[in-house]
Amino acid sequence: MRFEEEFSHNVHDDDDHSKTMSQCSVGALRPEHKNFVVVGYALTSKKIKSFLQPKLEGLARNKGILFVAIDQNRPLSDQGPFDIVLHKEYRRTHPEVTVLDPPDAILHLHNRQSMLQCVADMNLSNSYGIVGVPRQLVIKRDASSIPDAVAKAGLTLPLVAKPLVADGSAKSHELSLAYDQYSLQKLEPPLVLQEFVNHGGVLFKVYIVGEAIKVVRRFSLPDVSKRELAKNAGVFRFPRVSCAAASADDADLDPSVAELPPRPLLERLAKELRCRLGLRLFNLDIIREHGTRDHFYVIDINYFPGYGKMPGYEHIFTDFLLSLVQS
Structure with a gap:
């Protein structure tokens, strides 16, 4: 399209x-x-x-x-x-x-194969933390070949399966969690397989509007223990990772899970991505690896996300529009 x-x-x-x-x-x-x-x-x-x-x-x-x-x-x-x-x-x-924003730059985010590459290329690490992306594998067809491809790539179960195309449709937000090798054959290519990283069941939505950054917490998929991994089998499907109804901002959470990513780290990340992506209106889904304080992963990038779910978006967005005219 x-x-x-x-x-x-x-x-x-x-x-x-x-x-x-x-x-x-x-x-x-x-x-x-x-x-x-x-x-x-x-x-x-x-x-x-x-x-x-x-x-x-x-x-x-x-x-x-x-x-x-x-x-x-x-x-x-x-x-x-x-x-x-x-x-x-x-x-x-x-x-x-x-x-x-530039059409070609927007289309870059429609493919999950290329979406996170700019984050991986940054190799962002400073005194405030490390930002990376989960190891992932693209499968364009033939579900029966997935187990062999996963083994060859050395990916560790469980794996999160996401549609390859991220076009904002409801289907593009659907994801599955595959617990065992056999269940991988039940997935439907084209898709991206990402290693699941335990993150305390909370993700951070980082909204970017020009120079402005706003972070909110959302409940996410729960951690998977080795015992659960050995006990469970099959594919569990989810409509999407998070939603506004699952806000975790007011929840009573462990401070190690609830603590927002350091502001200087987010500012550096946002600045780099604005430059590399050529975009001014996007958001990042970021998780913190459970058991660490400063190891973060970007798991998704969305163009022109649901700003209506961002607290105070009216003031932030109108100020952004005025700044464009003034500059």
């Missing part, structure tokens, strides 16, 4: 929701809006519901920001004018417009 299709798909097929959620209808900019920062958007109906919430739009309008839906059936040159927009064609004829 091309960039334009991905971000404009279903913008208008979600009945009246996108009409009521946008501050201004398509192509209807009026003279009194000339003093606003105009953000043209082409988002899926699901993203419109979760992101363009009334609180965000109200705060944005108070700060002089106007969200305007882009009509995918009309030339962009006939719409706007926009100060910030999600559309690669617009950049060619309007270089003064800020486009969020």
Whole structure:
């Protein structure tokens, strides 16, 4: 699916929701809006519901920001004018417009084979900790060959199986935990197999909006002991690793599990990834290896994640938009 299709798909097929959620209808900019920062958007109906919430739009309008839906059936040159927009064609004829974010960079995160490579290449280690990625193996077809491929790669069970394509769909968030060699043949390629790292059942969602970083805790898969590994067999399927309903921010957790990753480490990681990925709107799923204080793994990177689940996202995002215009 091309960039334009991905971000404009279903913008208008979600009945009246996108009409009521946008501050201004398509192509209807009026003279009194000339003093606003105009953000043209082409988002899926699901993203419109979760992101363009009334609180965000109200705060944005108070700060002089106007969200305007882009009509995918009309030339962009006939719409706007926009100060910030999600559309690669617009950049060619309007270089003064800020486009969020480069399509090729976004597509890089759609493949879990390449997604984590930039983190692995960084080999980030300093006085605040070590950041790596789990050992993983890509299987593109033939499930019957998985046990041999795993043995050859020297991966240790249990293994987390994730769809190779990470396109934001519900299916791309599904994962399985395989406990034994035999059960590996029940998996469905194309997929990525990651070594499961015990992490105290908690992961850290690190939201990045330009220079801003916000971290929240989420409950995750529980640790697997050697005894459980010997006792269990088969494949256990999960709809996704974490969700907003599984917030661990207010839970009574062991401090060694609950302690957030060091801020300087996250700032260095975010800065490096912004540069390497060429993106400004993404989040990281990070875990701490259980029994350590400073050994972290990035297990997923998502473009334009569910910012509606991030506390205070309205203020962070509107400040980010204003900073783009000012710079």
